[in-house]
Amino acid sequence: MKTNVALIGFMGTGKTAVGRRLAGKLGRRFIELDSVIERKAGKSIPEIFVEDGEIAFRELEIATTKEVARTERAVIACGGGVILNRINIDRLKEGAVIIHLTAPPGVILKRTLREAGKRPLLDVENPLATIRELLKFRKPLYERAADVTINTAGLDINAVAEQIIEKLKEDESFAW
Numbered sequence: 816m817k818t819n820v821a822l823i824g825f826m827g828t829g830k831t832a833v834g835r836r837l838a839g840k841l842g843r844r845f846i847e848l849d850s851v852i853e854r855k856a857g858k859s860i861p862e863i864f865v866e867d868g869e870i871a872f873r874e875l876e877i878a879t880t881k882e883v884a885r886t887e888r889a890v891i892a893c894g895g896g897v898i899l900n901r902i903n904i905d906r907l908k909e910g911a912v913i914i915h916l917t918a919p920p921g922v923i924l925k926r927t928l929r930e931a932g933k934r935p936l937l938d939v940e941n942p943l944a945t946i947r948e949l950l951k952f953r954k955p956l957y958e959r960a961a962d963v964t965i966n967t968a969g970l971d972i973n974a975v976a977e978q979i980i981e982k983l984k985e986d987e988s989f990a991w
């Protein structure tokens with residue numbers, strides 16, 4: 816049986832905010848993978864990208880996902896690129912139902928602009944074009960990894976968390 820819930824999806828789809836709310840509702844621990852990576856590295860995600868590069872970040876992401884996937888009764892918010900390495904998803908799937916959050920590119924742009932400077936991959940001249948390109952490449956990876964997909968456009972944090980709970984009720988592999 817699975818005791819964890821893992822949230823995947825592109826940057827700005829609400830994984831962290833929804834994950835925190837969902838953890839509260841389920842009485843489970845909330846773990847944000849990126850925060851664990853930052854603690855381990857002793858620096859912020861943008862600093863890791865600038866000083867060490869994306870490949871070093873991905874290595875840290877793999878090591879951290881491996882550790883976190885072993886915990887029980889947690890809601891895990893993953894970074895948007897966690898699907899890029901299949902091993903991450905294989906490890907998460909052992910103990911977690913995988914929920915994929917989506918949003919249209921325009922909504923993603925608006926949400927990520929509100930937190931400017933936090934997402935090195937979108938720190939480019941034309942972030943909307945980059946969002947579209949990255950999404951095109953990643954969409955099949957998110958879809959292949961997901962047990963459940965929820966479109967968050969037009970929904971508030973609470974409504975998304977409630978939809979996830981409804982889906983978990985239908986999932987026989989999930990242990991309450």
Ligand code: S3P
Binds near residue numbers: 824827936
């Ligand atoms: C990334 C997403 C970020 C963070 C890093 C790379 C990505 O997490 O892990 O900047 O490749 O999509 P969020 O999805 O929480 O923004």
